[in-house]
Amino acid sequence: xxxxxxxxxxxxxxxxxxxxxxxxxxxxxxxxxxxxxxxxxxxxxxxxxxxxxxxxxxxxxxxxxxxxxxxxxxxxxxxxxxxxxxxxxxxxxxxxxxxxxxxxxxxxxxxxxxxxxxxxxxxxxxxxxxxxxxxxxxxxxxxxxxxxxxxxxxxxxxxxxxxxxxxxxxxxxxxxxxxxxxxxxxxx
Numbered sequence: 001x002x003x004x005x006x007x008x009x010x011x012x013x014x015x016x017x018x019x020x021x022x023x024x025x026x027x028x029x030x031x032x033x034x035x036x037x038x039x040x041x042x043x044x045x046x047x048x049x050x051x052x053x054x055x056x057x058x059x060x061x062x063x064x065x066x067x068x069x070x071x072x073x074x075x076x077x078x079x080x081x082x083x084x085x086x087x088x089x090x091x092x093x094x095x096x097x098x099x100x101x102x103x104x105x106x107x108x109x110x111x112x113x114x115x116x117x118x119x120x121x122x123x124x125x126x127x128x129x130x131x132x133x134x135x136x137x138x139x140x141x142x143x144x145x146x147x148x149x150x151x152x153x154x155x156x157x158x159x160x161x162x163x164x165x166x167x168x169x170x171x172x173x174x175x176x177x178x179x180x181x182x183x184x185x186x187x188x
Contacts, residue, residue, distance in 0.1 A: 036161075036175050037163070037167070037168065037171035037172060037174065037175050038152065038161040038162060038163045038164075038167075038175050039161065039162045039163075039164070041141060041159060041160055041161060041162055043154070043158040043159070043160045044158060044159045044160075045156075045158050045159075046139060046153060046157050046158070046159060047061075047134075047135065047136055047139060048062060049134050049136055051129050051130060051131060051136065052129070052130045053127065053128060053129060053130070054109075054115070054120070054128040054129075054130065059127070059129050061157050064127070064157075065155065065156070065157055066155050067102060067103065067104045067155060068102055068103045068104070068152065068153070068154060068155055068176070068179065068180060069103075069104050069105075069106050069151075069153035070089045070092060070103060070104070070150060070152060071105075071108065071150065071151040071152070072085045072086070072089060072106070072107055072108070072149075072150050073107075073108045073110050073137060073146050073147045073151075074108075074109070074147050075109070075110055075113055076109050076112070076113030076115045078115055078116070078119055081147075081148070082147075083119070084166075085150060086105075086107065086119075086123045086126065087123075088150065088167065088169055088172070089126070089150065090125075090126070091169060092169060092172050092176065095169075095173045096173070096177070096180060099177075099180045099181070102155075102180060103176070103180070104127060105123075105126040105127065106127045106129060106153075107123075107127065107128045108131045108136065108137065109128065109129065109131060109132070110131060110132075110137060110147060111132060112130075112132050139159060140159065140162075142162070148164075148165035149162045149163055149164065149165065150163040150167060150172075151163070152176070152179070154179075161175070161179075163175075
């Protein structure tokens with residue numbers, strides 16, 4: 001008879017444990033940090049401004065609609081930081097495996113300088129877009145210098161994420177995989 005009286009309270013206790021644990025972790029000891037490495041931005045549509053590719057052809061961001069964009073802003077006189085970002089973008093794209101065709105690399109030239117031919121050859125496949133005389137760069141938010149960041153644009157053409165200066169490529173890959181895998185937008 002004693003055991004029968006303990007069954008109901010035991011079931012109630014076992015049932016309440018997950019709720020109590022959830023409340024404890026939510027209010028008393030919340031998990032540190034966040035899941036994503038990059039800073040999520042308020043989605044902002046990229047302007048439909050007509051720009052020029054390095055070869056002189058007309059370019060609009062709409063041409064890349066349906067693709068995820070990994071984007072950098074730098075001078076055509078590409079310094080070490082600029083080269084590092086170009087290298088990181090290329091490697092991050094390659095690391096996406098079968099999803100790499102869904103990701104394009106874009107270099108927005110912030111001045112009238114022309115990149116060296118060997119640099120363009122080394123990072124072939126990167127869209128090199130001249131922005132001098134346009135207001136396109138004003139869309140890219142940054143606490144100080146927008147050229148220190150790498151940006152992510154979704155397949156609808158919305159700027160939505162910014163990576164910090166000297167980002168950790170492994171964490172960038174994970175962020176992009178979280179975006180690319182569930183969202184089949186831009187899939188072949």
